[in-house]
Amino acid sequence: xxxxxxxxxxxxxxxxxxxxxxxxxxxxxxxxxxxxxxxxxxxxxxxxxxxxxxxxxxxxxxxxxxxxxxxxxxxxxxxxxxxxxxxxxxxxxxxxxxxxxxxxxxxxxxxxxxxxxxxxxxxxxxxxxxxxxxxxxxxxxxxxxxxxxxxxxxxxxxxxxxxxxxxxxxxxxxxxxxxxxxxxxxxxxxxxxxxxxxxxxxxxxxxxxxxxxxxxxxxxxxxxxxxxxxxxxxxxxxxxxxxxxxxxxxxx
Ligand code: A2P
Numbered sequence: 451x452x453x454x455x456x457x458x459x460x461x462x463x464x465x466x467x468x469x470x471x472x473x474x475x476x477x478x479x480x481x482x483x484x485x486x487x488x489x490x491x492x493x494x495x496x497x498x499x500x501x502x503x504x505x506x507x508x509x510x511x512x513x514x515x516x517x518x519x520x521x522x523x524x525x526x527x528x529x530x531x532x533x534x535x536x537x538x539x540x541x542x543x544x545x546x547x548x549x550x551x552x553x554x555x556x557x558x559x560x561x562x563x564x565x566x567x568x569x570x571x572x573x574x575x576x577x578x579x580x581x582x583x584x585x586x587x588x589x590x591x592x593x594x595x596x597x598x599x600x601x602x603x604x605x606x607x608x609x610x611x612x613x614x615x616x617x618x619x620x621x622x623x624x625x626x627x628x629x630x631x632x633x634x635x636x637x638x639x640x641x642x643x644x645x646x647x648x649x650x651x652x653x654x655x656x657x658x659x660x661x662x663x664x665x666x667x668x669x670x671x672x673x674x675x676x677x678x679x680x681x682x683x684x685x686x687x688x689x690x691x692x693x694x695x696x697x698x699x700x701x702x
Pocket of ligand 1: 578597604605606607608609610619634637651652653654655656659660662663
């Protein structure tokens with residue numbers, strides 16, 4: 451099933467998380483509510499996305515998560531919120547305070563992660579990076595695995611609605627495999643991530659696509675088709691990989 455990945459802290463992070471980058475502030479609350487009703491238990495957000503307050507700060511009055519908790523749709527302890535701090539804001543105090551289940555980093559290359567692991571008092575449990583069948587991060591994945599750092603993949607669909615040089619969901623190999631399995635290219639891209647062993651954080655504010663993206667359990671990609679997917683040409687769609695920012699999983 452691969453519904454969770456166990457971190458080295460012992461915490462279990464839900465394998466599929468709702469991405470919220472580029473979700474419009476006016477709709478992100480509804481998207482979160484729909485996602486939780488569909489079954490999502492992991493929300494990936496950040497102050498930098500300009501919409502986070504609509505997800506949980508305002509929940510103290512009447513917004514998405516508070517309502518879901520009040521209505522008993524989900525239990526507080528079952529939700530996993532990934533948030534982020536800009537590096538200048540990270541003073542190390544948030545972990546020590548016991549408010550984070552685990553800390554991680556985002557956009558760390560093998561070299562940067564290696565340097566960090568050499569000196570970190572609390573090593574990162576997660577490295578969140580762009581990852582999809584057209585950008586497999588093979589070397590980084592292996593390095594993370596050897597260091598017990600969970601790799602969490604953002605833009606697992608290649609962010610198709612933005613202007614990209616590559617369009618992951620249109621890849622012919624991905625489409626052939628999807629056809630063979632009777633699944634959508636998006637579902638195969640996500641299931642591929644889970645079977646390779648990393649978390650996936652697809653963003654959607656559309657109910658049908660939210661459901662489609664969560665329908666990645668109870669079936670699997672057989673070995674031969676998984677091997678076929680590894681033939682997909684590699685090309686990153688993001689320039690962000692050089693940016694570094696600490697992020698924290700906060701659930702206080
Ligand atoms: P929308 O929010 O209208 O569904 P990524 O997570 O790789 O950044 O991709 C997010 C983009 O992909 C969003 O623009 C989202 O648009 C779109 N998207 C999400 N799910 C699917 C899907 N199942 N099929 C096609 N496009 C999708």
